[in-house]
Amino acid sequence: MSVFRDQETVDLSIQEVFDLSRRVLIAAGLSVPHAEAAARVITAGERDECASHGLYRLPGCVMTIRSGKMSLDAEPVIEDVSPALVRADARRAYSLLAFERAAPLLVEKAKTVGVAALVINNCYHFSALWPEIEQLTERGVAALAMTLSHSWVAPAGGKKGLLGTNPIAFGWPRPGPHPYVFDFATSAVARGDVSLHDIAGKPIPEGWGVDAEGQSTTSARAALDGAMLTFGGHKGSALSTMIELMAGPLIGDLTSRESMAFDDGDKAAPMHGELILAFDPAIMGGGDPAANAARAEALFAAFADQDARLPSERRYAARARSLARGVHAPKVLYDQILALGL
């Protein structure tokens, strides 16, 4: 996040990021399996320089843990519903352990029938979706994930929070170390980005949000108190609504508004569901998998030919840097984490 660019930093190795995250989360009360699953995605976020999904998340995790509603140690219950459907009940704990435990069965189903769904219910969610997507593309399937948040986002033509920031992520397995992956909030930006601007005291661009009266604003604080807007006008709003329906009522879980009501001012992470679809290119492709993979590679090559960047290239470059030389966490954030007293 550029808002931290000129601030003092603390140098940490990847292992130190993981150890710090794990230690803080266990000290706050998470069971070891939950703490390690969460620490893995926080470390991945910091490593890939996705600042709003890295160490920045730790204080929020501790706030969620202290809200007292989240289970700190529930073992997810995995249900083999049908040849195409796995259900994981996170039992009001973090989503990540449920995902890790259910992912192998999801992939097995996709590789047997072509397309399969993983429904995660009753989960607290704070992480980016791309770490999950990468766990699936590593196993050779394409994957599409979506989840809700709290009703911070106004629909197109409206002016009050109703939809979540509703991220959607997609991955396509590629030869070589890095899959094609995108992961974006259907809000104009992630709520974490608005919060970072608020913390840094910087104005937000037009189009990110409206104030409590529904008027356009450049104050991060006013947008946090009012409503955020979707990306892409009525199309982005429609997509966000689809995610609201598919990762909410379709899978028998809360909408973003219901999740916010459940939170009841605790400012904990949203508690709701998540939908992940996996597709096996060999079965879906109906024939020559090598030819189909080559067809996708030709598409990616044509991006490079016109100097158009693929979505995760910046993240992969950051990953290479971080793996070689460690990360540089903002000192103000690092001190904030230490001040948690954990």
Next chain:
Amino acid sequence: MSVFRDQETVDLSIQEVFDLSRRVLIAAGLSVPHAEAAARVITAGERDECASHGLYRLPGCVMTIRSGKMSLDAEPVIEDVSPALVRADARRAYSLLAFERAAPLLVEKAKTVGVAALVINNCYHFSALWPEIEQLTERGVAALAMTLSHSWVAPAGGKKGLLGTNPIAFGWPRPGPHPYVFDFATSAVARGDVSLHDIAGKPIPEGWGVDAEGQSTTSARAALDGAMLTFGGHKGSALSTMIELMAGPLIGDLTSRESMAFDDGDKAAPMHGELILAFDPAIMGGGDPAANAARAEALFAAFADQDARLPSERRYAARARSLARGVHAPKVLYDQILALGL
């Protein structure tokens, strides 16, 4: 389309639109089942005042038929691949008959295992996706459809056509006559909209396209000769790329660029594949379907509470008008259809 607003019109009943479409398509050489499937969606487009998907499509259909590459009478071959996958080989004929023939099996599978996919291969595609989505929501499933077109659209950061206009459509079954449905091109607008501006000699807004040198343009002609842009910046571009992968290499079919190469200047409809996913709310929801449906209805009610319009409301209002009083087709278009001599 507002570009026709002040032009002379011809009044037609819904039945006359269907009969005209059917007659022209059969006279051009389509088999009766193909002509009727195509006439049904053209009539639905004209009825719902989606001008660019109504009678406006007829001259293009005739051009595709006369290109000589499309099969005019192939019966689609339906393959029951797995408990979650149906494949329909359209055998280089229009997609619509393949969809109609395979849709019942898709719905049956979704209602058995929760999620199912219909892959249509080797199909010529000219229609909006929402008529297909409505056929699925009528049977009680949620549905997501995507398809490609020709490589008319530059990716974010690029300046040459590579992606298709890549429409995505979603539907959610509701009590009452109308489902929740959206259907949009991931290009800034549908290519038909740029063409209509070109025909009407009107400029296009900034952001719709670039000229052959990759520079922003307000000339519809220059954008048709250059490249269109996606909606929503890099997020829209990522979504379009996902559609390119999922309705192309994933399902063993052509990319938009390969489809354009196959066309080889004929200006026929694109020939490629289509992916349709169907979801059964009862199975996916894992419990109380009535409570989940009510949760979705509460979401829609909250749109109305803040005067935010749902995506298809304008289309449903047009439908009611057209069913009561017929349609008003532009005379210039009507004459163009009669001049086809069919």
